Amino acid sequence: MKKIFFSIAILLFTTGLSFSQKYAYIDSEYIMDNIPEYKDAQSEIDALSKQWQKEIEQKFKEIDNLYKAFQAESVLLPEEVKKKRENEIIASEKDAKDLQKKRFGKDGDLYKKRQDLVKPIQDKVYNAIEKRSQEKNYIFVFDKAGSLTIMYADPKYDMSDDILNDLGYKLNKTEKSEKTKTDSAKPNQTTPTNRNPNQKIGGRK
Numbered sequence: 001m002k003k004i005f006f007s008i009a010i011l012l013f014t015t016g017l018s019f020s021q022k023y024a025y026i027d028s029e030y031i032m033d034n035i036p037e038y039k040d041a042q043s044e045i046d047a048l049s050k051q052w053q054k055e056i057e058q059k060f061k062e063i064d065n066l067y068k069a070f071q072a073e074s075v076l077l078p079e080e081v082k083k084k085r086e087n088e089i090i091a092s093e094k095d096a097k098d099l100q101k102k103r104f105g106k107d108g109d110l111y112k113k114r115q116d117l118v119k120p121i122q123d124k125v126y127n128a129i130e131k132r133s134q135e136k137n138y139i140f141v142f143d144k145a146g147s148l149t150i151m152y153a154d155p156k157y158d159m160s161d162d163i164l165n166d167l168g169y170k171l172n173k174t175e176k177s178e179k180t181k182t183d184s185a186k187p188n189q190t191t192p193t194n195r196n197p198n199q200k201i202g203g204r205k
Helices: 008-015 028-033 036-076 079-104 109-117 119-136 160-167 173-184
Strands: 023-026 140-143
Touching: 023 119, 028 036, 028 119, 028 160, 036 079, 036 109, 036 119, 079 109, 109 119, 119 160
Parallel strands: 023 140
Antiparallel strands: none
């Protein structure tokens, strides 16, 4: 993915940039939480995930019942019938595993649904960040919610609300105020998640 979030220490070491050059930061979690379409997308993805998981669990439960019944009856079954039942159980288990892979595997249905619903929102946010950064001549924009560690962040350099304004979304001032208090109580160091395209807003290759 195309990213504009880098380690401050590495940047200063490798480029020798001075602090007089312009930079800003955003809070991607806060931005996404204030975009209704993103919340709707996440709700739809979560509902599908639960539905598909339940479907797969039911199939494995049925296979388990078949296997238990087979074990109980196997001593009485002719070898030919026994072999047939074994093959049926093996085939059912393979079908269940194939379905599990289709739903939750790499490039599976859940991944594709995330791409369909979330990536357009991520791209829209990224484009807004890119546009405002170019207009304001920011050389770097950091993500306060990402894996970057920010020990202190001056609110006057936070352009999260500006991005939401540019996108035409109503701001949740109460939520932002409470989040700021929480973040200021400790150093901000989070690890990337797979929310994939769920929580990162870069969304480009």
